[in-house]
Amino acid sequence: MDNLKLNGMEQHWNDFLSSAISWAPRIITAIISALLIYIIGAWIIKFINRVAAKTFEKRHMEISLQRFLLNLIKWGLNILLFIIVVTQLGVQTSAFVAIIGAAGLAVGLALQGSLANFAGGVLILLLKPFKIGDYISADSGVSGTVQEIDIFNTKLTTPQNQLVVVPNGELSNSSITNYTNLGTRRTWFDIGVSYSANLGQAKDILLEVISKNEYAFKDPAPQVVVTSLGDSAINLSIRATTSNEHFWTMNEQLIIDCKEALDSAGIEIPFPQQDVYVRQNTP
Numbered sequence: 500m501d502n503l504k505l506n507g508m509e510q511h512w513n514d515f516l517s518s519a520i521s522w523a524p525r526i527i528t529a530i531i532s533a534l535l536i537y538i539i540g541a542w543i544i545k546f547i548n549r550v551a552a553k554t555f556e557k558r559h560m561e562i563s564l565q566r567f568l569l570n571l572i573k574w575g576l577n578i579l580l581f582i583i584v585v586t587q588l589g590v591q592t593s594a595f596v597a598i599i600g601a602a603g604l605a606v607g608l609a610l611q612g613s614l615a616n617f618a619g620g621v622l623i624l625l626l627k628p629f630k631i632g633d634y635i636s637a638d639s640g641v642s643g644t645v646q647e648i649d650i651f652n653t654k655l656t657t658p659q660n661q662l663v664v665v666p667n668g669e670l671s672n673s674s675i676t677n678y679t680n681l682g683t684r685r686t687w688f689d690i691g692v693s694y695s696a697n698l699g700q701a702k703d704i705l706l707e708v709i710s711k712n713e714y715a716f717k718d719p720a721p722q723v724v725v726t727s728l729g730d731s732a733i734n735l736s737i738r739a740t741t742s743n744e745h746f747w748t749m750n751e752q753l754i755i756d757c758k759e760a761l762d763s764a765g766i767e768i769p770f771p772q773q774d775v776y777v778r779q780n781t782p
Contacts, residue, residue: 533587540580548573560624567621567650619671620650629677634743638674641665683716684746686739690757691732693767698725698733701766705737708756714749715739732769 551572555565629635629645635655636642643655643663653670655663678684692701702723709721721739728734737757741749761768 530588533584536587537580537584540576540583544573544576544580547576615668616651616666619667619669620648620652622671623648623653623667624650628675629680633680634678636676636678637665637670639669679743683740683742685719686737686741686746686750686753688750688754689726689734689736690761691729691734691768692761693769694733696733696766698735700764701735701761704760704764704766705735705757708760709737709739709753712739712749712752712756714741714745714752716741731771 548569552565552569555568560568623629631645631648633645634643635645641655641663643657643661645653646656646662647654650667652667653665655665657663690705692698702725705723706721709715709723715721716739719740722736724736724738726734726736737753739749739753758768
């Protein structure tokens with residue numbers, strides 16, 4: 500009985516060795532080819548990343564977008580290389596594909612808001628509706644100077660020196676006014692004069708004030724336009740153009756000088772007032 504068991508074990512061992520010897524060349528060939536594919540693939544990935552980085556730099560792409568796209572290319576190519584290598588080793592990749600797909604779906608559902616901000620950041624960095632240093636305002640009410648543009652949010656500094664972090668999804672889906680993109684800004688404010696004032700004289704005085712301002716451009720030509728007949732005054736719109744860096748200085752000087760010039764000419768700048776009449780009943 501013992502001899503039969505020993506003979507059976509010996510037979511199984513011999514069968515195993517025969518199978519191993521017959522499969523060894525295939526296994527060794529698969530391992531060597533997988534290693535070669537990995538080495539060559541890793542070199543190709545590095546080469547593609549270098550070429551992509553140089554291309555992005557030549558196109559003057561934003562640094563944050565460059566880093567994101569380079570990481571995306573790197574991870575995508577590495578995943579593809581991994582699938583090719585394990586396929587070469589004889590592993591069925593359908594399970595890996597299913598796992599990756601399920602993981603992607605789960606992450607997408609869990610990070611819907613973040614993905615919206617991410618997509619908005621990509622659009623902003625690609626389309627460039629504004630850049631760092633621009634003063635912008637969105638229809639959501641937020642405004643300020645752009646300090647930093649990231650993939651998920653944009654950082655603004657308000658005139659009160661407050662930092663505002665705005666999700667890119669909100670910015671990309673709203674109307675944006677870029678005040679500094681063109682390099683110049685045009686002031687646009689109203690001054691009211693009384694109904695008894697000579698409008699021609701008032702316009703000439705205000706135009707002279709603008710012409711004397713050191714920051715106001717001659718071209719495009721400044722304007723003083725009658726805009727509306729208000730409840731207490733006739734409104735004149737002051738319009739003058741200057742460079743971005745001198746806008747607020749010019750705007751303040753024009754307001755001060757326009758008031759002084761009108762006061763010197765005896766032209767009243769009325770303010771809202773209400774007359775109250777008291778009627779007394781007499782017996």
